[in-house]
Amino acid sequence: MKPWRALFVALVMAVLATVTWSPPLRAADPDGSVKGSLINRTPGGAGVANQDVILKTFVGDQARGQTSTKTDSQGRFGFSGVNTASDYSYELIVTYQEAEYLVGPRQFEPGSNTLNWDVSVYDSTPKPDQIRIGLGHLIINVSEETLTVLQFFSFVNNGDRTFVGSHPITPDGKKETIRLSLPTTATEITSNEGLDECCAFRTDQGISDTLAVEPGAKDVVLSYQLPVKSSAIYLDLPLYYPVDTLNLLVGDQRVKVSSPQLEPQGIQDFGGQKYLHFSGKNLPADAELSIDLTNLPQKGVLAGRLDTNTLRWSGVGLAALAIGIALFYSLRKRPAAVAAPAARRGVDRVDLLVRELADLDDRFAAGQIREDDYEKIKEEKEQRLKDLLPPREGEA
Numbered sequence: 001m002k003p004w005r006a007l008f009v010a011l012v013m014a015v016l017a018t019v020t021w022s023p024p025l026r027a028a029d030p031d032g033s034v035k036g037s038l039i040n041r042t043p044g045g046a047g048v049a050n051q052d053v054i055l056k057t058f059v060g061d062q063a064r065g066q067t068s069t070k071t072d073s074q075g076r077f078g079f080s081g082v083n084t085a086s087d088y089s090y091e092l093i094v095t096y097q098e099a100e101y102l103v104g105p106r107q108f109e110p111g112s113n114t115l116n117w118d119v120s121v122y123d124s125t126p127k128p129d130q131i132r133i134g135l136g137h138l139i140i141n142v143s144e145e146t147l148t149v150l151q152f153f154s155f156v157n158n159g160d161r162t163f164v165g166s167h168p169i170t171p172d173g174k175k176e177t178i179r180l181s182l183p184t185t186a187t188e189i190t191s192n193e194g195l196d197e198c199c200a201f202r203t204d205q206g207i208s209d210t211l212a213v214e215p216g217a218k219d220v221v222l223s224y225q226l227p228v229k230s231s232a233i234y235l236d237l238p239l240y241y242p243v244d245t246l247n248l249l250v251g252d253q254r255v256k257v258s259s260p261q262l263e264p265q266g267i268q269d270f271g272g273q274k275y276l277h278f279s280g281k282n283l284p285a286d287a288e289l290s291i292d293l294t295n296l297p298q299k300g301v302l303a304g305r306l307d308t309n310t311l312r313w314s315g316v317g318l319a320a321l322a323i324g325i326a327l328f329y330s331l332r333k334r335p336a337a338v339a340a341p342a343a344r345r346g347v348d349r350v351d352l353l354v355r356e357l358a359d360l361d362d363r364f365a366a367g368q369i370r371e372d373d374y375e376k377i378k379e380e381k382e383q384r385l386k387d388l389l390p391p392r393e394g395e396a
Contacts, residue, residue, distance in 0.1 A: 047075020099212035130159030
């Protein structure tokens with residue numbers, strides 16, 4: 001899913017967090033079918049034959065079992081006897097050349113008993129040479145005893161193969177694919193996007209992820225806290241990958257900030273809060289991001305405090321407020337993201353519609369759907385999404 005879509009999903013979820021709404025349920029219909037093809041998108045690839053495909057079923061946000069089948073000689077697969085009721089949703093899981101592909105969730109359209117669903121996979125590679133950070137943001141909010149940090153990295157796989165890693169880091173042989181540095185004093189570490197508790201591990205250097213990195217973009221959002229025990233903190237964060245653009249936002253103008261890798265960009269106003277803005281471009285893979293923060297508030301001298309409980313759930317929402325207006329605009333032309341395995345969140349109709357719109361755009365961009373069908377389906381889904389959202393202030 002593209003980052004601006006992920007941010008939009010988070011904002012929608014935040015708006016609706018206090019709204020109680022139950023979708024009307026249609027009568028269960030067990031006569032539906034899921035049909036599709038498993039396609040290798042690496043140049044020269046084709047339909048993948050004799051490959052296991054798993055269909056996982058959810059009712060609301062509860063898993064209700066799974067079934068599997070194998071693709072035929074052309075890569076086609078199908079499931080019959082599938083329930084089409086509106087409270088049912090489905091995910092597809094495929095493991096191909098050591099990489100796990102999880103796509104969904106999706107639901108049946110009202111009145112339809114067929115769900116057409118193609119799955120893209122790629123040849124795998126153990127070489128990380130095509131991985132970079134296209135855009136990174138560090139947002140630091142300051143209080144009297146704590147720094148609350150939101151870290152957003154948009155990793156990009158420029159190649160045409162899925163990166164599966166080569167260095168095992170767990171006893172059962174899981175291989176490191178993405179490495180993220182963290183300060184050694186970081187606490188309250190929370191993944192808001194892109195990491196799964198099954199597959200990401202704390203290490204002496206930070207966090208190592210073991211999920212495969214498909215061609216396209218993979219967004220990782222973390223929040224964590226750093227204790228403030230003096231008026232100065234020095235951060236030394238290895239980047240590990242080439243970085244196209246990196247932004248630092250500090251939410252207290254009294255703090256003194258210096259970094260040899262970043263240039264001051266003045267004061268920016270995002271979401272009604274002023275941030276000191278620093279930026280760097282074309283940082284090499286072996287760079288260590290050094291940040292000196294001085295003149296930090298001491299106990300009894302309160303700076304702008306951020307509700308950390310809110311941040312732990314809606315860190316992506318904070319990123320949308322701080323970044324989406326201006327800094328995030330440059331992401332609109334980058335490669336399309338490919339769905340990656342992630343921690344499953346509660347599924348409701350709004351979330352599904354937003355994700356279905358994202359999936360629809362990706363299918364259209366990949367040439368899997370005709371333009372007239374794309375426009376018709378997109379218009380209908382957008383209208384249904386608008387009907388579900390609460391009206392904005394001033395609207396009827």
